[in-house]
Amino acid sequence: MLLSDDEIQSLTGYIRAADQRRWLDRNGYRYALGARGKPKVARDEAMRHLVGSDATHAITEPDWKHLP
Incomplete structure (x- = not known):
């Protein structure tokens, strides 16, 4: 998935492609x-x-090793 033109402009602060x-x-x-x-x-x-x-790469499962 790609950033939209508006998102790239928001990210960089520039409108012109060369400046981006x-x-x-x-x-x-x-x-x-x-x-x-x-x-x-x-x-x-x-x-x-x-x-x-x-x-x-966030961990999405609980870390059970610390439980008794």
């Missing part, structure tokens, strides 16, 4: 280029940067 790409490069985001030169950012990539890499 520069911001993404400076902040270490991986992205693909669309046919018109617009960056395409995966939602998972944005989450890794915004929340941290462990957020995508």
Whole structure:
């Protein structure tokens, strides 16, 4: 799943594709280029940067080892 154009604009603070790409490069985001030169950012990539890499691998079950 990809971020929408509006989400990329909100993330980077820029409207122009060249400015968005520069911001993404400076902040270490991986992205693909669309046919018109617009960056395409995966939602998972944005989450890794915004929340941290462990957020995508959150533990969803209780840790039973501490119970008697």
